[in-house]
Amino acid sequence: xxTAITRTAADRQRQRKKWVMAQKAAPFVFxxxxxxxxxxxxxxxxxxxxxxxxxNWNGLGDTAEFVGLDNWVRLMHDSxxxxxxxxxxxxxxFSIIIQLPIALVLAVVLDEASKGSRILKILYFIPLLMSSVxxxxxxxxxxxxxxGPINSILDAMGLYGWAHxxxxxxxxxxxxxxxxxxWQNIPFYMVLFLAGLASFPREIxxxxxLDGASQTTIFWRLKLPHLQGTFRTAVxxxxxxxxxxxxxxxxxxxGGPENASQVMASYMYKQVxxxxxxxxxxxxxxxxxxxxxxxxAVAFRLSKRFETEV
Numbered sequence: 001x002x003t004a005i006t007r008t009a010a011d012r013q014r015q016r017k018k019w020v021m022a023q024k025a026a027p028f029v030f031x032x033x034x035x036x037x038x039x040x041x042x043x044x045x046x047x048x049x050x051x052x053x054x055x056n057w058n059g060l061g062d063t064a065e066f067v068g069l070d071n072w073v074r075l076m077h078d079s080x081x082x083x084x085x086x087x088x089x090x091x092x093x094f095s096i097i098i099q100l101p102i103a104l105v106l107a108v109v110l111d112e113a114s115k116g117s118r119i120l121k122i123l124y125f126i127p128l129l130m131s132s133v134x135x136x137x138x139x140x141x142x143x144x145x146x147x148g149p150i151n152s153i154l155d156a157m158g159l160y161g162w163a164h165x166x167x168x169x170x171x172x173x174x175x176x177x178x179x180x181x182x183w184q185n186i187p188f189y190m191v192l193f194l195a196g197l198a199s200f201p202r203e204i205x206x207x208x209x210l211d212g213a214s215q216t217t218i219f220w221r222l223k224l225p226h227l228q229g230t231f232r233t234a235v236x237x238x239x240x241x242x243x244x245x246x247x248x249x250x251x252x253x254x255g256g257p258e259n260a261s262q263v264m265a266s267y268m269y270k271q272v273x274x275x276x277x278x279x280x281x282x283x284x285x286x287x288x289x290x291x292x293x294x295x296x297a298v299a300f301r302l303s304k305r306f307e308t309e310v
Contacts, residue, residue, distance in 0.1 A: 046289065052282040059278035071283040081284060084255075084262040085291060091178055091263070092242035092295070099182045100189055100234055104227075107193035108219065121194075128187040136251030139180045143167050143252075167253050170260035177249050177261050184248065185241070189234050196230035197223065232303040239299045243292045264288045 053071050057064035075081055110120055127135070142148050143166040151163040166176040200223055208218050246265035249255070255262035255270065264284065272281030 049282045049286050049289070052279055053286045055279045056277075057279045058276040059272070060276070064279070067279070071280050074280065075283050075287055080259050080262065081264070081267060081287070083259060084264045084267045087174060087261065088243045088245070088263050089295075090174070091181065091245060092239045094178050094182060095185070095238040095242050096235055099186055100231070100238060102182075103186045103189035103234075104193050104231075106186070106190045107197060108223075110190070111194060111197040112215075121191075124190060125187040127184045130184070132184070132247040133251050135180065135184060136248050140167065140252055143176055168257055170258050173253055173257060173261045177252050180252070181245065181248055185238075189238070192230060192234055192237075193227065196227045200226050232300070235299055235303055236296060240292060240296050243295060244288065264291075 052064075054066060054068060055064040056067045056070070106124060110124075113120065142150060145151055145163070145165040145168065148166075150166065154160070154163045164172050166172050204222060205218060208222060213221075244265055245263060246269065249261055249263055250266045250269065253261045255266040265288070268281050268284040268288065271277045271284055275281075
C-alpha cells in the first residue's frame with residue numbers, strides 16, 4: 001500500500017516538473033517563429049550588407065575581390081554621399097518643424113468638429129493613399145516650367161520673376177521635392193494625433209469647461225501634455241522615415257540636378273543598379289543603417305529629456 005502511495009506521489013511530482021518545464025518553454029516556443037523570421041529577413045541581410053562592404057564586386061558572377069576598408073575610406077571622402085546625408089537631415093528637420101505641427105492642427109480641428117468630420121478625414125487621408133510613383137509623375141507635370149500650372153498661374157498674375165524651373169534648377173529642386181513629401185505624409189501623422197486625442201478622457205474636458213477654461217487653455221494645459229507620448233512617436237517615425245526616403249524623390253528628380261536633391265537611398269540605388277558597384281553600394285547602405293540608428297537614438301533621448309509629468 002505504501003509503495004503504491006509513494007509511486008503515485010512520484011508520478012505527481014514528475015508531472016508537476018513536466019508542467020513547470022512546459023510553462024517555462026511556452027514563451028520561447030511562441031517567440032521562435034518571430035525570431036526565425038527576423039533572423040532570416042533582417043539579421044542575415046544586415047550581416048550580408050556589412051560583409052559585402054569589404055569587397056569590390058559588380059554583382060555578376062564570382063568576381064568579388066576583397067578590398068578591406070577601401071570602400072569605407074572612399075565613403076569618408078565621398079562629398080556626394082555626405083551631401084546626400086545632409087539632404088536627408090534637412091528632410092527630417094522640415095518633417096518635424098512643418099509636417100508635424102500642420103498634422104497636429106488638422107487633428108485638433110477634426111477632433112473638435114462633429115458634423116462632416118468623417119468626410120473631412122477621408123479627404124485629408126487621400127494623399128497618403130496615392131501611389132508615390134503616380135504622385136511623383138503628377139507633380140513633375142505640375143512643376144513643369146513650360147506647361148505646369150504653377151508657372152502658368154504666376155505668369156497670368158504677372159509674377160514672371162517668380163516662375164522657375166522648379167525641378168531643373170539646383171536652387172529649388174530639393175525644396176520642391178520636400179514640399180511634396182511633406183504634403184503626402186501629413187495625413188499619416190494627422191491620424192496618429194487623432195488617435196492620441198481620442199484617448200483623452202472627455203470627462204476632464206467637461207470638468208475644465210465647467211471651471212471656465214477656454215478651448216485654448218484646455219489644449220495647451222491638458223491635451224498637449226497628454227499627447228507627448230504620441231508626439232515622441234511621431235518625431236521618431238518622421239526622423240527614421242526621412243532618413244531612408246527614396247521613391248518619390250527618385251521618380252521626380254532621380255537625385256538631380258547636379259545631385260541637388262540626392263538622398264542616401266537614391267545614391268545607394270545608383271551605385272548598385274546604375275554603376276554596378278555592389279560593394280560600394282552596400283557600404284552606403286551600411287553607413288545609412290549606422291547613421292539612422294544614431295540619429296534615431298539621439299532623437300529618442302532628446303524627446304525623453306523634454307518629457308513632463310501629466
